Amino acid sequence: MNEDDDRILVRRCRQGERAACELLLGRYQKPVFNAALRLLRNPEDAKDVAQTAFLKAFEHLADYDPKFKFYSWIYRIAVNEALNVLGSRKPFGELSGEEADEAPGPERRVEGEQVSKAIEEALMSIKPELRTAIVLRHTLHLSYRDMSDVLELPEKTVKSRLYDARQLLRDRLLQRGIL
Amino acid sequence: MADPHYMGLINVEIDGELDASQRAELARCLLADPQAQALRGQMRRLAQLLDGMGEVEPPETLRDAVLAALPQSYAKRTGLLSPAWRVAAVLAGVVVAGALLFETVKGPGPASGALSGTILAQTTTMVDSVSLGEGAVSGRVSLYRDRAQLTLRFEVLSRAPVDVVIASGAHTLRVKGLGGPDKSGGAAGSTVPLPDFEMHGQPVDLTFVMDGRPVGKATLRAPAGP
Numbered sequence: 001m002n003e004d005d006d007r008i009l010v011r012r013c014r015q016g017e018r019a020a021c022e023l024l025l026g027r028y029q030k031p032v033f034n035a036a037l038r039l040l041r042n043p044e045d046a047k048d049v050a051q052t053a054f055l056k057a058f059e060h061l062a063d064y065d066p067k068f069k070f071y072s073w074i075y076r077i078a079v080n081e082a083l084n085v086l087g088s089r090k091p092f093g094e095l096s097g098e099e100a101d102e103a104p105g106p107e108r109r110v111e112g113e114q115v116s117k118a119i120e121e122a123l124m125s126i127k128p129e130l131r132t133a134i135v136l137r138h139t140l141h142l143s144y145r146d147m148s149d150v151l152e153l154p155e156k157t158v159k160s161r162l163y164d165a166r167q168l169l170r171d172r173l174l175q176r177g178i179l
Numbered sequence: 180m181a182d183p184h185y186m187g188l189i190n191v192e193i194d195g196e197l198d199a200s201q202r203a204e205l206a207r208c209l210l211a212d213p214q215a216q217a218l219r220g221q222m223r224r225l226a227q228l229l230d231g232m233g234e235v236e237p238p239e240t241l242r243d244a245v246l247a248a249l250p251q252s253y254a255k256r257t258g259l260l261s262p263a264w265r266v267a268a269v270l271a272g273v274v275v276a277g278a279l280l281f282e283t284v285k286g287p288g289p290a291s292g293a294l295s296g297t298i299l300a301q302t303t304t305m306v307d308s309v310s311l312g313e314g315a316v317s318g319r320v321s322l323y324r325d326r327a328q329l330t331l332r333f334e335v336l337s338r339a340p341v342d343v344v345i346a347s348g349a350h351t352l353r354v355k356g357l358g359g360p361d362k363s364g365g366a367a368g369s370t371v372p373l374p375d376f377e378m379h380g381q382p383v384d385l386t387f388v389m390d391g392r393p394v395g396k397a398t399l400r401a402p403a404g405p
Contacts, residue, residue, distance in 0.1 A: 005308070005309070005310060008310055008319070009308070019303075019304075019305040020305070020308075021246075021249060022246065022304055022305055023306075023307075023308055025242060025245055025246070026305075026306070029237050029241055029242060029245075030234065030236065030237055031234075032237075033235075033241060034235060034237075043238070047237065047238055047240070047241050047244075050237065050241055051241055051245055051248075055245060055248055055249070058245075058249055058250060116232060119228055119229065119232060120232075134229060137194065137229075138226070138229035138230050138232070139232070139234075143196070144194070144196060159190070159191075162190065162194075163186065163190045166190060166193075166222060166226075169225060170221055170222060170225050173225065173228075174221070179221045179224055
């Protein structure tokens with residue numbers, strides 16, 4: 001994404017140019033939706049989060065500080081929306097009966113699509129703030145610096161969350177025979 | 180359990196942010212410790228799996244829903260209709276209508292009657308846009324789609340009128356007499372339909388020519404599919 005082009009589009013969008021808003025939406029709807037999907041693992045919720053995030057962004061464009069990258073801002077809004085949705089779900093760590101039944105033993109090996117499913121399940125089993133770090137790094141491919149901007153946290157904290165998340169995922173996927 | 184320090188270095192390596200001294204330190208650790216090697220292999224594999232989780236296209240309804248719910252302030256205004264652009268559009272409409280001449284270099288070009296006005300239809304959607312910087316030619320060029328047709332919108336300033344060679348796939352089109360000095364408080368806007376240009380995600384290359392010499396280039400990308 002070209003940051004200068006984003007700044008120009010944001011300026012034109014602030015002036016009320018609908019086409020500029022459409023272009024920003026076209027650029028970022030896919031990463032925003034995919035990030036929400038990874039965080040929530042529900043396409044309908046992900047769509048709602050992405051929709052709300054864009055509408056909030058366009059409604060509050062006057063509050064956007066151009067010293068930050070536009071994508072950091074829209075990702076921050078989307079992540080916060082997704083975390084709100086997660087907060088309204090059942091408490092973390094409470095598995096449904098179906099999910100609990102599916103948990104395989106240490107000897108079980110899975111392949112292909114099952115690997116993806118296992119990764120998604122492992123992701124959903126860790127705390128939302130750790131999952132967010134994984135999504136920012138591995139779905140949105142952000143640098144430590146950009147992750148720090150999105151999460152409004154020091155880089156040190158961002159790294160710590162990312163490393164802790166990977167450690168937990170490694171342990172869970174080792175248990176399932178995937179690593 | 181691996182030494183947290185080395186675990187940190189393995190993570191930094193995965194993220195591509197190791198500096199030279201960290202790289203050397205990690206290399207020494209890996210040489211000396213087979214367990215660290217195994218751990219590094221697992222972490223790299225994990226990162227590959229996470230990176231390899233496919234992306235999906237958002238539902239079509241997302242875009243429509245956002246656009247339909249945009250605040251009223253975006254409902255009808257476009258940049259071309261803001262006060263500054265309204266003046267520029269009126270002047271450009273008069274000037275451009277007389278000055279533009281299409282010359283098909285290769286492949287069919289639009290009939291002269293196909294040159295549209297300066298304001299795009301409400302059904303058009305911007306698919307790409309590029310800033311021309313601050314060189315001999317400045318301003319912006321945007322590519323729009325209206326159903327199955329592409330249209331270029333030029334908002335160009337230059338010290339003298341420029342020709343633009345538009346090339347995409349087998350089609351080349353030359354548009355004469357765009358831009359010119361800023362006399363109206365904004366760049367002159369003009370719209371060029373591209374009726375035979377295809378939509379396969381291909382580049383649309385623009386070359387700006389002034390006094391017979393190329394003075395700038397820009398590339399936009401057509402959408403993949405109508």
